Every structure is written in structure tokens, then in C-alpha cells.
Amino acid sequence: MTNDLTGVWDGSYIQPSFGMVTFLTTLIETGGALGGSVTEPCMTASCPVSTHHASISGQRSGSTVSFVKTYDPPGYGYDKVFYEGVVNADATEISGRWRLPGAALSGSFLMVRSTKTAEASVTSEPAKEPVR
Helix, strand or coil: CCCCCCEEEEEEEEECCCEEEEEEEEEEEECCEEEEEEEEECCCCCCCCCEEEEEEEEEEECCEEEEEEEEEEEECCEEEEEEEEEECCCCCEEEEEEECCCCCCEEEEEEEECCCCCCCCCCCCCCCCCCC
């Protein structure tokens, strides 16, 4: 296992009034800089989208990570969320706290490195016409 954080991570955070929210993150670490993307379900009843998409930008210094999750598009009660956490010794978990800027709203989060490896699927069969 590498100490580089690049990879796919399964995560969850606790949000007051909603409980646990799960998300999927792809992280890319380059020279201590963190980037990546997040997908997560919308938890508000009035949300016009079922899945939120966001980008991550931040940094890592030793076992400490900090990043900002920016929703795209912003709105629906979401814009930016600040995260600060600690990477475990095996670089398989990141845990810490999230907070909304300018608000008292915050909570805990946990990200676990996915053990699934991405695989390409190649087929030599021609595509079949749909049956009508």
C-alpha cells in the first residue's frame, strides 16, 4: 500500500437533521496538493437534483489534510464545505471534521480507501441492434 492518497475513497459524514450521508470521492495527490471529485446524494426534500457533484482542492502535510469541497453548480443550500482531517498510518483512512463557512454547522467525516480496483472491459463482439 502506498502512502499517496491518490485513489477512490468511500466516505460518510454526519449532518445535523439528516444523519449519515455517504459519498464517493476520487482523490489525486501531487506533491502534497490534493484535487479530485465527489458525488453524493441530495438530502433535502426540495432539491431538484438527486446527486450532487463537487470538486476538491486542498493540501496534505504529513498526516494532516485540509481541503475545500466546492459544489457544481452551487446552490440548493450547498456551495463550499471545509474539511480538516488526519490520515492513518496505512493511508487507508482519513477522519476529521467538516464545517460550513460563516455558520456554526459542522460535523465529523470518515473516508476509507476503496479496495476495489478499476478494470477496463474490452469485448470483441460487435454491438447488437436493440430489439424493437
